[in-house]
Amino acid sequence: MRLLFFNEGNLGSYVLGQAQVEATLRRYTQDLPEIETRFLGLATQGRWAHAAATWSTPALMRADLDLRLVRWHLVQSLRGRRTLTRAVAQWRPDVVHVHSHSMALGLGALMERVPTAVSVDVTLGDWAAMPAQRRTGRLAEAELxxxxxxxxxxxxxxxxxxxWTDWVRDAVLALEPRATVAVHHPGLDLDVFRPAARRPRTLPRILFVGGRFADKGGDDLLAALGDDLGTTVELDAVTPADVAPRPGLRVHRLGPGDPELMDLRQQADLLVLPSGADAVPWAVLEAMACGVPVVGSTVGAIGDLVGDEAGVLVNFGDRAALREAVLGLLADQPRRAALGAAARARCEARFDAAVQTPALVALLAGLARSAA
Incomplete structure (x- = not known):
């Protein structure tokens, strides 16, 4: 069976999980029998494509008339259709796997010829409705x-x-009840993301990982910690954003595969991601796989990842609840240990790429058989 995996690729410093999906699929499909795989990525936007997708003026933005959402997905889907159509004609795969699903918006004719599995971590409507970036009014609705x-x-x-999760499945079926949907997360390499011995430290350590610092709840976290930051707790913030220096705060400019970031995960007492704009954040799963409990928001599918046993969830923007959750867990080491162990166990049960990848291949093989 010939499988073609088409990946949109990372989108700047804001969406960094696409490359991880491809790397995981490459590792865990290479030794599977009776399949031949090829991996195809979308090239970085050229000057004109980038201008068409993102160019605007302050006047258009103030009037909410720049139509950036529509333009972005139009440009990406057209580029994806051109790239994928050429690859399918040259290699003739039995099944095509596309991530993310915005790449499939213009693939109608191709999907009629080749069975195509479309990978979805968030619908466009749910992403537009995230509390940290929600736009209101008739024009915002019309653009969707x-x-x-x-x-x-x-x-x-x-x-x-x-x-990727039950939350995503429900959103897909609400939008298109005739869709054929399976819940499947690509999973993590649990040989790489794993617990490690903790080094002695004077104060407990919180980890925050987020490219969009404010949207991910970084400002809320700083406010919630208040004067405790630097006196009773330390914070490692991994972000490209400019964050004003404060006692107890260390800002790190690190990429997803940086060994220092892995060390920060493994040494953290808590991952705190009180995000207002997240779908299925890798940072949550990566911390859980390292045996680190999570304080997250109720946004997106974070609840599906954490469940009832791996952490605590609060509403985005509720700084009092965030402070209570964080300081309460830092003061309760036995509970932190129990949550961390449950977090690792949850990843082993639900998000192990060594299990998830063969399951994905079995689903794709079923599509090939049905089309034969």
Whole structure:
């Protein structure tokens, strides 16, 4: 069976999980029998494509007339269709796997010829509705109409929609009830993301990982910690954002595969991600796999990842609840230890790439058999 994996690739410093999906698939498909794989990525946007997708003026932005959401997905889907159509004609795969699903918005004709599995971590409407970036008014709603229509067609045309969590599955089916959906997360390499011995420290350590510092709740975390930061707790913030210096705060400019970031995960007492704009954040799973409990927000699928046993969730923007959750866990080492052990166990049960990848290949093989 020939499997073609088409990946959108990372989008600057803000969306960094795409490369991890591909790396995991490459590792765990290489030794599977009876399949031949190829991996295809979308090239970085050229000057004109980037301008068409992102260019605006302050006047258009103030009037909410820049239509950036529509333009971005139009440009990416057209680029994806051109790239994938050429690759399919040259190699003739039995099944195509596409991530992310915005790349499938223009693949209607191709999906009629080749069984296509579309990987979805968040619908366009749910992403637009995230509390940290939600726009209101008729123009914002009008901009979503063509995007939702294209998304609905893609879900209906796909041989299989791979929803990363139950939250995503429910959103897909609410938008297109005729879609064929399976819940499947690509999983983590649990040989890489694993607990390690903790070094002695004077104060407990919190870890925050987020490219969009404010949207991910970084400002809320600093406010919630208040004067405790630097006196009773230390914070490691991994972000490209400019964050004003404070006692007890260390800002790190690190990429996803940096060994220093792995050490920060393994040495943290808590991962805190009180995000207002997240779908299925890798930072949460990576910390859980390292045996670190999570304080997160109720946004997106964070609750699906953490469950009832791996951490505590608070509403985005509720700084009092955030402070109570963080300081309460830092003061209760036995509970932290129990949550951390449960977090690792949850990853082993639900998010192990060594299990998830063969399960994915079995799903894709079923599509190939049905099309034969």
């Amino acid at each position: 109409v063509p995007a939702r229509r294209a998304e609905r067609r893609a879900f209906r045309g796909a041989a299989l929609v791979l929803a």
